Amino acid sequence: MSASACLAAPAAATMPLGRAALPPAGYVAFCQRQxxxxxxxxxQVLxxxxxxxxxxxxxxxPAAVGRAEPAGDVTPAPLLFTAVIEAAEAPVSVSFVDPTWRASARRSAIPRLDPALWTTLNRVNGRVNQNxxxxxxxxxxxADDYWATPLRDGLSAGDCEDFxxxxxxALLDAGVPARALNxxxxxxxxxxxxxVLLVNTSKGEFxxxxxxxxxxxxxxxxxxWRQRQVGGEAFNWVMAAPAAKSRRGQGVLIATLR
Structure with missing residues (x-):
């Protein structure tokens, strides 16, 4: 999408959100390390x-999932990444309340998509993709599912979540507010x-x-779209849209991030 088209376009609708979901296990482990x-x-993060x-x-x-089996298109595997497809009545307290973040969020509106921000997004996206x-x-x-910041550690390879x-x-360092990054x-x-990384702007999410x-x-x-953070909060995750019923009761999707 060109810069002129992006900046001239009307604000787009934001992604519809579904029910609460568990954050990816690899991401939780990353937050414990860093x-x-x-x-x-x-x-607060810990x-x-x-x-x-x-x-x-x-x-x-077992008490939560009963005897239900995963949907037929899900391959049984170790818990590499788990997204809740059918939350049922199981309690999930996903909201991560950081008072420092809350105070900052009140002062920081979703950023305006102007030429400076568009340039920053493209520079960061290109630099990380190239490096x-x-x-x-x-x-x-x-490891099967390991989230990391390889460039920070002087390394040069990683999976999609590392990007x-x-x-x-990099965007936080450039001044983009955390609540805009999901x-x-x-x-x-x-x-x-x-x-992928979603950046929420005055023109919608990119x-x-x-x-x-x-x-x-x-x-x-x-x-x-399956699952995402909300408001830049570490452990506030939701399904990207209302979850579809699995064919055989409650199911858990297990997959590997690439």
């Missing part, structure tokens, strides 16, 4: 991560789970993606 990359107060882990255990416990080589978590980290975390970190998880046209150099509105991205 809490200040997930919020301004390390103690408390939120512990609560997210407790929610996950409660939701996936990171795409590698699976198994190849880059020797997302590096772009978020991680989102989608399914690609070829069926892989994929993570996608920063490691699979393309182009920044486009969320509606124009060729993905089926």
């Amino acid at each position: 809490p200040l990359d997930c919020g301004a107060d390390a103690a 408390a939120g991560a512990r609560r997210a882990e407790a929610d996950r255990k409660a939701l996936l416990a 990171l080589l795409r590698r699976t978590d198994a190849d880059a980290w020797g 997302v975390l590096e772009k978020r970190r 991680i989102a998880v989608a399914t690609t046209a070829w069926g892989e789970t994929h993570a 996608v920063l993606d490691n699979l393309t150099p182009w920044i486009v509105p969320w509606k124009s991205a060729p993905y089926h």
Whole structure:
């Protein structure tokens, strides 16, 4: 999308949000290792991560899932990444309340999409895409699902979520407010789970993606949106739209981020 078309376009509708969801397990583990990359107060982040882990255990416990089996198109596997497809009545306390963030959010409106911001988004997106080589978590980290900031650590390869975390970190350094930056998880046209960064602006939400150099509105991205953060809060995740009923009761989607 060209800069002129983007800046001249009317404000787009924001992504419709569904029910509360658990944050990805790999992201929770990342926040435990690097809490200040997930919020301004390390103690608050660590408390939120512990609560997210407790929610996950409660939701996936036999009492919560009963005898229901996953939907037929879900491959049983270790818990690499978990998105709740049918939350049922299981309690999920996903809201991460950081008083420092709340005070900052009240002072900081969604940024205006002007030429300066558009230039910043393209510079950050291009720089991270060019400086990171795409590698699976198994190849880059020797793990099934490992979220990290490889450029910060002097490394040069990572999975899609590593691109997302590096772009978020760079945009925060450039002055973009945290509440405008949200991680989102989608399914690609070829069926892989994929993570991107959504940037909320006065013209709607735009996608920063490691699979393309182009920044486009969320509606124009060729993905089926599944799950996302809200308001830049570390552990406040929702389904991207009302969850569809699984064919056999409550199901849990397990997939690997690429």
